[in-house]
Amino acid sequence: MPYYIGDVIKEEKRLIARTPEKFRDTGIDVKLNTSAEGIDADKGIVRLSDGTAIPYDTLILGTGASAFIPKIPGVELEGVFSLKKLDDAIQIKNFINNKECRKAIIVGAGFIGMEMSEALRVRGIETQVIDLLPRPAIRWDPEFSKVILEELTRQNVIFSGETGIVSIEKGMDFRLRMKSTRGEMDADIIIIAIGIRPNTKLAHELGLQIGKSGAIQVNFSQRTSKEGVYAVGDCCEVYHRVSHRWVHIPLGDVANKQGRVAGRNVAGGTMIFPGVVGAQSFKLFSLEVAATGLDEAEALNSGYHPVSNIIWGNAIARAMPGEKRLGLKLVADRASGKLLGAQAVGTLGAVNRINALSCALWTGIALDEIAYLDFAYAPPVGPAWDPIHIAAQELMRKL
Amino acid sequence: MPYYIGDVIKEEKRLIARTPEKFRDTGIDVKLNTSAEGIDADKGIVRLSDGTAIPYDTLILGTGASAFIPKIPGVELEGVFSLKKLDDAIQIKNFINNKECRKAIIVGAGFIGMEMSEALRVRGIETQVIDLLPRPAIRWDPEFSKVILEELTRQNVIFSGETGIVSIEKGMDFRLRMKSTRGEMDADIIIIAIGIRPNTKLAHELGLQIGKSGAIQVNFSQRTSKEGVYAVGDCCEVYHRVSHRWVHIPLGDVANKQGRVAGRNVAGGTMIFPGVVGAQSFKLFSLEVAATGLDEAEALNSGYHPVSNIIWGNAIARAMPGEKRLGLKLVADRASGKLLGAQAVGTLGAVNRINALSCALWTGIALDEIAYLDFAYAPPVGPAWDPIHIAAQELMRKL
Numbered sequence: 115m116p117y118y119i120g121d122v123i124k125e126e127k128r129l130i131a132r133t134p135e136k137f138r139d140t141g142i143d144v145k146l147n148t149s150a151e152g153i154d155a156d157k158g159i160v161r162l163s164d165g166t167a168i169p170y171d172t173l174i175l176g177t178g179a180s181a182f183i184p185k186i187p188g189v190e191l192e193g194v195f196s197l198k199k200l201d202d203a204i205q206i207k208n209f210i211n212n213k214e215c216r217k218a219i220i221v222g223a224g225f226i227g228m229e230m231s232e233a234l235r236v237r238g239i240e241t242q243v244i245d246l247l248p249r250p251a252i253r254w255d256p257e258f259s260k261v262i263l264e265e266l267t268r269q270n271v272i273f274s275g276e277t278g279i280v281s282i283e284k285g286m287d288f289r290l291r292m293k294s295t296r297g298e299m300d301a302d303i304i305i306i307a308i309g310i311r312p313n314t315k316l317a318h319e320l321g322l323q324i325g326k327s328g329a330i331q332v333n334f335s336q337r338t339s340k341e342g343v344y345a346v347g348d349c350c351e352v353y354h355r356v357s358h359r360w361v362h363i364p365l366g367d368v369a370n371k372q373g374r375v376a377g378r379n380v381a382g383g384t385m386i387f388p389g390v391v392g393a394q395s396f397k398l399f400s401l402e403v404a405a406t407g408l409d410e411a412e413a414l415n416s417g418y419h420p421v422s423n424i425i426w427g428n429a430i431a432r433a434m435p436g437e438k439r440l441g442l443k444l445v446a447d448r449a450s451g452k453l454l455g456a457q458a459v460g461t462l463g464a465v466n467r468i469n470a471l472s473c474a475l476w477t478g479i480a481l482d483e484i485a486y487l488d489f490a491y492a493p494p495v496g497p498a499w500d501p502i503h504i505a506a507q508e509l510m511r512k513l
Numbered sequence: 514m515p516y517y518i519g520d521v522i523k524e525e526k527r528l529i530a531r532t533p534e535k536f537r538d539t540g541i542d543v544k545l546n547t548s549a550e551g552i553d554a555d556k557g558i559v560r561l562s563d564g565t566a567i568p569y570d571t572l573i574l575g576t577g578a579s580a581f582i583p584k585i586p587g588v589e590l591e592g593v594f595s596l597k598k599l600d601d602a603i604q605i606k607n608f609i610n611n612k613e614c615r616k617a618i619i620v621g622a623g624f625i626g627m628e629m630s631e632a633l634r635v636r637g638i639e640t641q642v643i644d645l646l647p648r649p650a651i652r653w654d655p656e657f658s659k660v661i662l663e664e665l666t667r668q669n670v671i672f673s674g675e676t677g678i679v680s681i682e683k684g685m686d687f688r689l690r691m692k693s694t695r696g697e698m699d700a701d702i703i704i705i706a707i708g709i710r711p712n713t714k715l716a717h718e719l720g721l722q723i724g725k726s727g728a729i730q731v732n733f734s735q736r737t738s739k740e741g742v743y744a745v746g747d748c749c750e751v752y753h754r755v756s757h758r759w760v761h762i763p764l765g766d767v768a769n770k771q772g773r774v775a776g777r778n779v780a781g782g783t784m785i786f787p788g789v790v791g792a793q794s795f796k797l798f799s800l801e802v803a804a805t806g807l808d809e810a811e812a813l814n815s816g817y818h819p820v821s822n823i824i825w826g827n828a829i830a831r832a833m834p835g836e837k838r839l840g841l842k843l844v845a846d847r848a849s850g851k852l853l854g855a856q857a858v859g860t861l862g863a864v865n866r867i868n869a870l871s872c873a874l875w876t877g878i879a880l881d882e883i884a885y886l887d888f889a890y891a892p893p894v895g896p897a898w899d900p901i902h903i904a905a906q907e908l909m910r911k912l
Contacts, residue, residue, distance in 0.1 A: 120835065121832040121834060122830075122832040122892065124832070125830075125831060126832075158649075163533070179580040194647040212702070225891075226871070235515045235744045244858070247781070318797035355887075365890055366889035366890060367887075367888070367897040367898070367899075370888075370897045370898060371885055388882060388885050391887045392887070393887045393888050393889040394889055394890070394891075395889035395890070395891045395894050396891050397891060397893040397894060402894065404887070404888075404889045404894070406889065431521075431524075432524060433521040433525075434520065435520060456594035463892040465865065465889050465895070466864065466865040466868060468889045469865060469868070469869045469888045469889055469895075470868045470869050470871070471872075472869070472886065472887055472888055472889065473869050473870075473873050473876075473886055474872050474876075475870035476878075476886055476887065477872075477873075477876035477878060479875075481874060483787060485912045486770055486786070486787050487871065487872055487875055488754075488766075488767075488788075488789040488790045488791070488792045488805075488871055488875065489766070489792050489805070489868045489871055490792040490793055490794035490803040490805065490864050490867045490868055490871065491764055491765060491766035491792070491793070492624075492793075492794045492795050492796060493521065494796040495796060495801065495803070495864040496792050496847070496864070496868075497764070498766040498769045500766075500767060501771075
């Protein structure tokens, strides 16, 4: 539930409402509010929650993922939420609108935790984020986590690192009282955002191969290990073009693309999903935070020989007024000179750089080319030597 | 002199002031305010404007380009300016600060004309732009010129197309009176911005090969046709990686890169300039306008079989508040399926897309890959299906 949640809820409701109409006269029967309770692969039948069953020749699993909820006392109390589905967002919104919410605790400082901290602060709610790890947004370099932490502090969001949730009980002055590994804290609302798990119950029933990531194994056509059964979205793996491994990166844009590829193949076409480079981002108040490719640990793990640097440059020409500081980290392979990953943080232009570098990663070009790439230069949109050029040139000296 | 001119002037002055200090103790003698009046190639001597002469083994020409001034009556009158050098900007600024300037005419609706229109309007000066061509920013598709024209109109800048300058004379109520092919107009200041020409006088004296573009021919090492003589920046050509031709694209970022390549080679290193893809942009009030690669005419001229489309999408997720409409045009080659060029216009994200597509052009990937590139997705920074994906998928259907 990031700050734009109201608009997103409206948009999602609009899309869902349009669904039956969109499929009318297509011969496709769309059953909303109906879940698949079980599959009989031998008979080729899916049993539905409304008691009926439907036969299939081809099956596409888009079972998604669910928020991981730790088994701790009190997690079922009113005021404790997770955020994965549209319904979660609606429930949180209604709760905030209708009940007194003075203080919030967010458990987990990943994407959802960060976006939620903004959403709650914007509503005027005192907000604290706790995480087992020592710093927020662990995917990013410690130097960038510091910038993220500064932004949280500037916005009066308290971050408590190396802190785990132990239990929740009803409170006195506040609705809830949370016991953590570092003492007790009050809250009117608690959001648990410590990651998601792919929904693989049906896949297990079908005997599908599950990858090391815990998500369903698929091939480039989105087909699972079983003939005629496909999987797409948060429930399945995706090919990473930099590590050349199958990983679990549950993001909305990836799910959209996989859905189209599976649909095309099922409908008799031929199409492969070319994979991802791990591009991702979130916005935190005035900060853009983005990354792509591998970090050093992932690179090492894949057998690369990572070397990296961080530069602080300007997103637009130095002569331009306004805040424009941009941090850019590059990771390259000492053996091949190829770019392996990038991270950026700043009030402007971080996503811009990560998108360009995602395209560079996609094609596998080396640092010496990245150092001289041609970008649209004009003082209000970028410096003559872009931070990308500067970072790549500096990193080349370390190869 | 775009709107940020004051800051740019300050920055440039600061850089120039620092130059002697930066080169102190390097053994390099920097002569400011001194021009090369002639070169004696046989003797290996450059004659300077201060009457002295210096010998050389290696010569690097960075003679730049000059604004093209048409030979019309009155062009030398006080209040008529062009804008190429720092001094031009300072003179225009002083003129506006010290003299009454109620009305301005800008001759030429290219980059400089567009940026100047904003600079003058921001100062409260009534501004009219004329151009021989029917629409502003002719590099862009007519559909995008329309958006540019709408922005000009919204900002009270008058545009008069198919209008040429005939002569200028002293005025009565206003300082100047300009005769155009469509009648007479008043102005206190006139800016001539109808393009630049490379400064090749010294190159001609040296007998260097000049390219079809009128700029000095160089090779990938920035060497001219003569051993030991190099050229960089606005005076020389550059290799275009999409047309595979040598062209004249006088931009500051290209000049910077060429300077470094020449310096490296002259100093005994080995380095080539890998060329450009034609990325360019300008900002016009609230609008980002950017392009890269070839347009249809350039593509045809290079022997490609161009096919193109324009889509109107959103720079960020539709659910997000605020203006976010983005126009994106792609040009591809029907024979190879490769992207050849792109243009974008919008209040947000136009440069972001053009930079990513510049990287795609650099590597020469085809539309079917561009249609599934992995970008950093999050609703506040981009839609799940990016305008790039949508445009590429639509254009593939036309191949």
